[in-house]
Amino acid sequence: GAGVSQTPSNKVTEKGKYVELRCDPISGHTALYWYRQSLGQGPEFLIYFQGTGAADDSGLPNDRFFAVRPEGSVSTLKIQRTERGDSAVYLCASSPSRGGDYGYTFGSGTRLTVV
Amino acid sequence: DQQVKQNSPSLSVQEGRISILNCDYTNSMFDYFLWYKKYPAEGPTFLISISSIKDKNEDGRFTVFLNKSAKHLSLHIVPSQPGDSAVYFCAARPQNDYKLSFGAGTTVTVRA
Numbered sequence: 001g002a003g004v005s006q007t008p009s010n011k012v013t014e015k016g017k018y019v020e021l022r023c024d025p026i027s028g029h030t031a032l033y034w035y036r037q038s039l040g041q042g043p044e045f046l047i048y049f050q051g052t053g054a055a056d057d058s059g060l061p062n063d064r065f066f067a068v069r070p071e072g073s074v075s076t077l078k079i080q081r082t083e084r085g086d087s088a089v090y091l092c093a094s095s096p097s098r099g100g101d102y103g104y105t106f107g108s109g110t111r112l113t114v115v
Numbered sequence: 116d117q118q119v120k121q122n123s124p125s126l127s128v129q130e131g132r133i134s135i136l137n138c139d140y141t142n143s144m145f146d147y148f149l150w151y152k153k154y155p156a157e158g159p160t161f162l163i164s165i166s167s168i169k170d171k172n173e174d175g176r177f178t179v180f181l182n183k184s185a186k187h188l189s190l191h192i193v194p195s196q197p198g199d200s201a202v203y204f205c206a207a208r209p210q211n212d213y214k215l216s217f218g219a220g221t222t223v224t225v226r227a
Binding site for chain 2: 004009031033035040041042043044045048056059091093095103104105106107108109
């Protein structure tokens, strides 16, 4: 596609439930990133994929969070036993290679609300 | 620990005047700096960047200034236009790294 696509755009879930957030990067972009933006803050790094492998998952807050990118394209961020503190906008981004001089291209994000 | 700080949460400026957004950082390993612009319900979009080997980079109405000794950068928008009304994020990363550290953002409102 022309841009980074994230679905759903909004997700409301009950505390304790499991959610999956999907990211479809720009075609041909090998690097994929997940960030989380809480209210009143800037985006914070969660995880970076180069191809199919999670090259750096140091930003995942705890083991309830997990992400996959099985075929090196679409990625899914999975959150188990959601908590109210997980409420945030989850942003996915991609780039042709690692880093890049022009930063990343971000998707519009998934706004997750845990009630 | 907030390594990138934008101390002004908001800025209001009259159309045609200059907007100046400020950003401070604490990590001396940062050597590449970016500004992103974000409209409501959209993701951040890249605006302009600067490497630590430069002190100024200009792109049309947007100029970024870097003062390494002060660990400070600023974004100048001149002249400001109504379409510039958005949230602006300052971001930084170390050399050859991919992880961006973002500030909390400054909301710019351009008044007609």
